[in-house]
Amino acid sequence: MSEIALEPTLAAEPRSRRGIRALDLAIVTALLLALWQLVGRATGGIAITPPLGTLAYLADLVQTSLFWDHLGATLLAFAIAFAISAVGGLALGLLLGLRRFAGDVAEPILAGFYTVPKVTLYPVVLLVCGLGLSAKVAFGVMHGLVPVTLFTLGAIRTLPPVLVRTARAMRLDGWQTMSRVMVPACLPDIVNGLRISFSLSLLGVLIGEMFSSQRGLGFLLVSGLAQHNVPLTTSVVFVVVVGAVLANTLMLRLGRGTSGRE
Amino acid sequence: MSRSRTVILVRAAVLAGLVALLEVLCRVGIVDPMAVLPPSEMVGAMIDQLRSGELDESMVQTFSTIGLAFGVAVALGTLGGAVVHAVPRLRRAIDPLLASYYAVPTFIFYPLLVALLGLGKLPLVVLGVLSATPAVVISTLAGLDGVPPVLRKVARVQRLGRARTLWLVVLPAALPRLFGGFKLALSYALIGVIAGEFILSGSGLGYSISFAYQSFDSRAMYGAMLFVLLVAVGANTLLYVWEGRLARRRLRT
Amino acid sequence: MTGGVGDIAVMEEPHASLRGVVRRYGGAQPVHALGPVDLDLRRGEFFSVVGPSGCGKSTLLDVLSGLGRPTGGTVSFEGAELGGEVPDGVGVVFQEDASFPWLTVRDNVAFGLRRTGLDGRETARRVEHAIGFMGLGQFAAHYPAQLSGGMRQRVCIARTLVMQPRLILLDEPFGALDQQTRLLMGDELLRLWRETGATVLLITHALDEAAMLSDRVGVMSARPGRFIDLLETGWPRERDSRVVSDPAFGALTSRLWSSLRTESLKTMGRAA
Ligand SMILES: Nc1ncnc2c1ncn2[C@@H]1O[C@H](COP(=O)(O)OP(=O)(O)OP(=O)(O)O)[C@@H](O)[C@H]1O
Numbered sequence: 013m014s015e016i017a018l019e020p021t022l023a024a025e026p027r028s029r030r031g032i033r034a035l036d037l038a039i040v041t042a043l044l045l046a047l048w049q050l051v052g053r054a055t056g057g058i059a060i061t062p063p064l065g066t067l068a069y070l071a072d073l074v075q076t077s078l079f080w081d082h083l084g085a086t087l088l089a090f091a092i093a094f095a096i097s098a099v100g101g102l103a104l105g106l107l108l109g110l111r112r113f114a115g116d117v118a119e120p121i122l123a124g125f126y127t128v129p130k131v132t133l134y135p136v137v138l139l140v141c142g143l144g145l146s147a148k149v150a151f152g153v154m155h156g157l158v159p160v161t162l163f164t165l166g167a168i169r170t171l172p173p174v175l176v177r178t179a180r181a182m183r184l185d186g187w188q189t190m191s192r193v194m195v196p197a198c199l200p201d202i203v204n205g206l207r208i209s210f211s212l213s214l215l216g217v218l219i220g221e222m223f224s225s226q227r228g229l230g231f232l233l234v235s236g237l238a239q240h241n242v243p244l245t246t247s248v249v250f251v252v253v254v255g256a257v258l259a260n261t262l263m264l265r266l267g268r269g270t271s272g273r274e
Numbered sequence: 275m276s277r278s279r280t281v282i283l284v285r286a287a288v289l290a291g292l293v294a295l296l297e298v299l300c301r302v303g304i305v306d307p308m309a310v311l312p313p314s315e316m317v318g319a320m321i322d323q324l325r326s327g328e329l330d331e332s333m334v335q336t337f338s339t340i341g342l343a344f345g346v347a348v349a350l351g352t353l354g355g356a357v358v359h360a361v362p363r364l365r366r367a368i369d370p371l372l373a374s375y376y377a378v379p380t381f382i383f384y385p386l387l388v389a390l391l392g393l394g395k396l397p398l399v400v401l402g403v404l405s406a407t408p409a410v411v412i413s414t415l416a417g418l419d420g421v422p423p424v425l426r427k428v429a430r431v432q433r434l435g436r437a438r439t440l441w442l443v444v445l446p447a448a449l450p451r452l453f454g455g456f457k458l459a460l461s462y463a464l465i466g467v468i469a470g471e472f473i474l475s476g477s478g479l480g481y482s483i484s485f486a487y488q489s490f491d492s493r494a495m496y497g498a499m500l501f502v503l504l505v506a507v508g509a510n511t512l513l514y515v516w517e518g519r520l521a522r523r524r525l526r527t
Numbered sequence: 528m529t530g531g532v533g534d535i536a537v538m539e540e541p542h543a544s545l546r547g548v549v550r551r552y553g554g555a556q557p558v559h560a561l562g563p564v565d566l567d568l569r570r571g572e573f574f575s576v577v578g579p580s581g582c583g584k585s586t587l588l589d590v591l592s593g594l595g596r597p598t599g600g601t602v603s604f605e606g607a608e609l610g611g612e613v614p615d616g617v618g619v620v621f622q623e624d625a626s627f628p629w630l631t632v633r634d635n636v637a638f639g640l641r642r643t644g645l646d647g648r649e650t651a652r653r654v655e656h657a658i659g660f661m662g663l664g665q666f667a668a669h670y671p672a673q674l675s676g677g678m679r680q681r682v683c684i685a686r687t688l689v690m691q692p693r694l695i696l697l698d699e700p701f702g703a704l705d706q707q708t709r710l711l712m713g714d715e716l717l718r719l720w721r722e723t724g725a726t727v728l729l730i731t732h733a734l735d736e737a738a739m740l741s742d743r744v745g746v747m748s749a750r751p752g753r754f755i756d757l758l759e760t761g762w763p764r765e766r767d768s769r770v771v772s773d774p775a776f777g778a779l780t781s782r783l784w785s786s787l788r789t790e791s792l793k794t795m796g797r798a799a
């Protein structure tokens with residue numbers, strides 16, 4: 013799926029390397045924190061609060077119901093958007109993968125849609141859905157639907173035909189072939205597509221909240237900026253980054269598990 | 275008629291059908307024509323806007339920002355990728371960073387950038403560079419990994435120096451993957467810059483769309499929107515075709 | 528069949544020689560891939576190496592060409608010891624497809640010459656000659672992807688030929704070809720060898736190919752590869768694939784097979 017996403021690849025490494033790897037990770041993290049500290053210091057806190065200050069502010073912030081309110085709003089919109097993207101994308105991908113001609117017709121259209129700045133369409137979404145939850149969800153789906161679809165479609169296309177023939181030789185029916193052979197065989201790619209959809213749905217929801225919304229982390233971010241509340245913006249960014257990285261790492265693990273690596 | 279021809283024709287027909295459907299839905303009133311302009315009027319609005327020249331300034335602003343961000347991302351990403359490739363330890367350290375990078379919506383850094391750099395062109399360029407560079411780094415790594423070792427051996431047998439090996443063997447061998455990265459970089463830079471303008475900025479095409487939206491000028495909004503989408507699709511198609519040309523002779527026919 | 532010719536050759540300086548060459552690969556599981564090996568290549572001879580799969584044949588080519596440094600021992604070419612670089616006058620055709628997919632056949636073949644400062648007309652003449660010689664005349668403007676595996680290998684041979692190397696190393700260049708084409712390509716190779724007067728070292732896993740083409744054949748043991756047999760074929764310089772009907776050919780192949788059988792069984796993990 014080089015059309016829409018890139019995957020850093022590393023060969024599997026022996027166990028003895030794990031220790032070194034953990035050390036490297038620690039060093040990189042330390043460097044990032046140092047950079048953060050440096051930028052915070054150098055700008056005198058007018059743009060970014062340094063790490064410790066952010067944590068302190070965050071500790072207070074999580075005790076306010078306001079924060080949980082906004083976080084909840086974002087999570088709700090995101091959960092709905094991601095669920096729709098995942099289920100819809102999977103179904104669409106399976107359909108287009110199995111119907112070769114339809115797949116050939118649709119794939120470039122979908123890939124084209126993926127590379128377009130969808131943010132310009134947000135006003136239309138607002139005009140159609142009105143302000144509120146449904147607009148954010150719709151915008152999240154616009155971002156998240158395509159990757160799962162394309163990855164699923166690609167996986168089915170590159171499935172070795174011998175697998176399907178084997179299924180037929182074993183006299184599996186259509187549904188069994190699909191659920192017992194095709195989906196498991198495509199699982200690593202599907203998980204990968206889901207991972208990308210996950211981050212893009214989140215992106216869609218956040219952008220939606222940053223533009224014309226009264227709730228959610230995206231709104232909190234922009235309002236922090238408008239009120240010159242630097243610790244608030246920094247904290248929100250921190251929360252989003254940590255959450256996104258954790259979720260992504262989890263899904264990467266999951267993907268590796270399904271592909272039988274490690 | 276060959277199959278690929280049929281596919282292209284059907285694809286064009288599907289797209290045309292969708293546009294026609296929208297047109298009808300708007301005209302009949304199933305879709306609120308106040309909310310969504312019928313496609314024919316969108317085109318009219320776009321042509322009017324381009325004629326009047328009111329978008330000229332925004333266009334210069336936006337395209338130069340995207341071009342700058344893209345150029346910096348390509349240079350930085352290729353160079354960075356080559357360096358990281360040459361130092362395996364560095365690569366292992368950077369790898370988790372690259373793997374998680376696009377999981378983070380780069381866009382949320384934009385408010386920080388604005389606070390840091392002010393509301394000008396600079397934060398937008400930085401945002402574009404931030405979104406596009408890792409794609410180039412990743413594809414450079416993949417490209418360099420993909421150079422068959424035997425081709426490097428040929429270079430040594432032909433007694434090429436380091437620079438010539440790089441220029442005459444490694445680069446052409448890695449080019450298809452590099453190109454894939456450039457393509458992504460362009461669309462990421464474009465998305466980043468226009469989204470930035472849209473949310474928080476005082477100029478550029480993205481801004482003119484959000485400004486039109488906020489002042490309820492739906493003709494201006496749809497005109498500018500259509501223009502941006504057409505430009506994005508056009509740029510991507512151009513690269514796509516170019517890439518196809520590059521790739522075709524390398525593929526089995 | 529041994530002796531005779533060899534006695535004269537000992538007096539003349541070898542074209543290339545290996546002395547006590549050993550090659551080990553490091554890493555998590557170190558591999559002793561080659562040696563110790565001693566070998567003298569006579570100027571202008573056609574020498575073939577046969578051996579079981581994975582015994583270190585490609586490794587031998589690596590150290591002989593200067594692409595890889597031996598872990599122990601010395602390698603010399605035309606009297607000078609190699610130092611980690613490929614010396615001028617050595618051409619290599621690799622086991623894998625090494626054609627440049629972004630260049631046409633003609634540009635592939637001209638690749639090395641373009642950088643030698645040779646004038647354009649002479650470059651073009653040599654390139655066209657090599658292309659014609661390898662039977663690629665109709666495909667000069669094609670890209671490698673449009674050619675079969677065997678044709679791509681011929682492109683690589685032509686690319687090596689135009690440089691007019693004095694020592695040509697070929698690593699299973701016909702590995703991907705069918706038997707009939709192999710025989711014909713063998714004839715081409717003999718023609719090339721006679722015409723250029725170069726020393727040729729051919730690595731192959733086909734015993735009949737080795738027996739038919741070579742002046743001498745070296746048989747390697749299972750890993751770590753060492754020479755366990757060295758035989759002279761005694762063919763005249765003017766020869767072609769028709770020697771396969773010569774009674775001596777049968778004797779040669781069966782001798783090769785009997786020395787190799789034990790070694791091949793070893794690589795398959797069985798006792799002889
Ligand atoms: N770069 C390397 N690192 C580690 N081990 C290697 C390397 N190259 C080759 N080897 C090992 O060294 C041994 C000899 O390899 P080599 O490629 O020389 O064999 P070969 O005789 O050419 O085999 P084949 O007939 O399959 O081409 C093999 O066991 C191989 O696994």
Ligand SMILES: [Mg+2]
Nearest residue numbers: 584585622698
């Ligand atoms: Mg080999």
